[in-house]
Amino acid sequence: MKRIAVTVNGTRRESEVEPRQLLVIHLREDLGLTGTKIGCDTTSCGACTVLIDGKSVKSCNVLAVQADGREVTTIEGLAADGTMHPLQEAFRNNHGLQCGYCTPGMIMAALSLIDAGTPLEDEEDIRLALEGNLCRCTGYQNIVKSIKDAAGQMRSSASA
């Protein structure tokens, strides 16, 4: 067992983990943050996407010990004071989710794209950037639209 301290959604969480423990299992089962989902065992689906130090990673492909001393943001960390994050709002307004299982990963992946300044004005850009996240319900069009909307809104309010 190894002792780690991870700042998750702004709170420092100390725990003992097995060295082989995956970050996604640590988040879900040790810390009770079940908003992050597991959809595959080949790092293909992106349902487990979270941010580490602001960058999106597939948490099924990272060991919990690798997050030691770093900042992790999960879907539970986005809404503040009962107000949804602009990305969450945009997904709702554009019907960007159906079963919702891919959604936390989609949103975290999109957030990191927006924060990194990835060009997202063009739908084609968004589609390419989203290649690592699979959705089986929506056919993607409304996800793309949601991200486009949110990116526009977040960037214009950031530059205002």
Add this chain to the structure above:
Amino acid sequence: MARTEQAQRYVGGGVLRKEDPELLTGQGKYTDDIVVPGMVWAIVVRSPFAHARINSVDTSRAGGMPGVIAVYSGADLASEWAGPLPMAWPVTEDINNPPHWPVAKDKARFAGDAVAVVVAESRAQAKDAAASVEVDYEALDPVVGVEAALRDGAPLVHDEFGTNKCYTWPLADGEVDDVFAKAPVVVKERYVHPRLIPNAIEPRAIVVQPVPSQGEFTMWSATQVPHIAKVTLSITLGIPESKFRVIAPEVGGGFGSKLQVYAEEAICLAVARRLGRPVKWVEERSENYLATHHGRGMIQDMEVAATEEGKLLGVRAKMLVDMGGYLQLVTPGIPLLGAFLYAGPYSAECYSVEFTGVFTNRTPTDAYRGAGRPEATYAVERIMDALARRVGKDPAEVRRMNFLPPFSEPTPTPSGLSFDSGNYEATLDKALELVGYDELRKEQAARRESKDVKQLGVGLSTYIEMCGLAPSQVLASLRYVAGGWDSATIRCHPTGKVTVLSGATPHGQGHETSWSQIVADALGIPFDDIEILHGDTAVVPLGMDTYGSRSVSVGGVAIHHAAERVKEKARKIAAHELEVAEDDLEFADGKFQVKGAPDKAKSIPEVAFSAWTAHNLPEGLEPGLEETYVFDPPNFTYPSGAHICAVEIDTDTGKTEVVRYIAVDDCGTIINPMIVEGQIRGGVAQGIAEALFEEAVYDDNGTLLTSSMATYAIPSAAELPRFTLAGNVTPSSTNPLGVKGVGEAGTIAAPPAVVNAVIDALSHFGVTEIDMPATPERVWNAIQNAKGGSK
């Protein structure tokens, strides 16, 4: 913003989904998110062989590993089963129906068949120990394809039958052979519909909590069918149904793959009963590829007879259907859901189809979005294009001359069913206009002329489907063992709030929103004051769950009727309180108003309060305002539409790109356009993927080669185009809401639209056929073969 008390029209409006805030913030609870104190983990050990005798299972080494509580072989658990896993659709009297035990005892019949179960304190410990279970297999020759399985001397999947044939189910009407013998034109083609892997992004998961002293069990399962699971598993396990509760919490997509009662559900119940402890099992994706049922898998020999002009005279088709290693819940019946649709929306004098189910050493097949109807539609729409080529007409024209004329009342069709309503030609015209058909044809001609590397093709699919499963008596005539009704209960609380219990169990479709819209309009209750409960057999006792695009046209209609019953009773109370005759009241703006004196009125919440106090009720009326309705539809519903796809094919590489996709659908009255469009988009995406990318590929040993998300080509956003959607509504004559259903339209319509477009792009080279998925390799080969052949 405060709402006025004016009648709100929610139905037809783009109301945002009630479900979303919870799902968007990570608060939605799916089965894998459920933790029960004292819970142990189960892992299933699976056969790596497609076909093998199990000589022995040695559990001793695994049993001694850290954290391991128990290891069970099939023989160890045999005493747990009061019966085999359920198979609810014996389509013929003489069907070969093998017993399907949750854990195999003597033989493994597909790669992935369960052979042992390991239970440990933690998931990791169970997994470690699973690798140490020693199974002595004697590998047997497998049968992998349906045609090979029917050959003399083929290895037998189930020895006791002496054949791999499961059943033959025929349906014929009219003088078929005579019509074909005399017809001036007969077109015959063979279509191979590959097996598909449904791939809901949420894998399956199960948690069982027993109460040993009471003999009670609660099972949470990522299922589409908690009600069906309760009935059937109580039989398999011998648990009294009255002591068994099944809950489908949030479910992350199903697409038919969770319309199933699985071995792992039975296993978890058995283990929980043996150990007296809660048990959890969560499917890994690689297991999902092997142990969650597959879809499609059919070879279709499709024929039409026609006049020289292309007017259809008859349809004759013979199908070989891959059952896989066992019959799951409705495996044999899946093709029957398409059996009546082999004439599409067209008229014909005679009709004959025959399905032969065949066992193979592969994962069992069962429902996958569309279930039988995509196969039928694919055959019909492909052959309509072949017929058009044969008679030298435009595919739109051949369809037009064969459409059933517009109708709004039940109308008989070639297969013997009566369709509910439709205006197929108008729908096609709308699609042709939206796609810019004439322009596309001109552009296509120009590219052919200039020998452009990128050739353009246009594909039509004017589909019809059969939804709203189903009139119970029709199901009886098809030998399905359950009914097709669904239930709704509307409970009006004294505080004005309303709870609705629905027997339809959603897994992403947004029932809570749509049902609230129906109730809000019917009872004049604010949308936000309505709470929809579903998916828990203890809360909603009566239900037939969600599949086959049945929710709105059965469950939604049940809600409509329950609301009418609420209003009937409420009218009595309102009339009594207002001291007028019932006939003097009209229900308007969400209230019972005295005709001519609208100020004298009672709303449903006011009546609900009176019904609760029961201080002043009409003589003989029971207190309370709660009504249930169980709706058994009198007919199916028949959504239809015209989808047109334009593709560009790079003739150097064989790569196909969908450059335009237009869907014009008639799903009847629309409750929520946003949700309906979402269903169509998702379905079309899956249908395009079926046409171009996806296929479960097996090698000769019966090993699944496309066994992970890394090798099975689920499209990402980057591989899919935008779609343009439009509607052409004809209200269904089957139910008072006029709804038809929309969940499967996309997967039914899209594959032939895309494949027809691919062939159309290459037809001037002489290409007339290509099987799904039309991968670059297949397309390139088709071009080369056609060019080679034309030399």
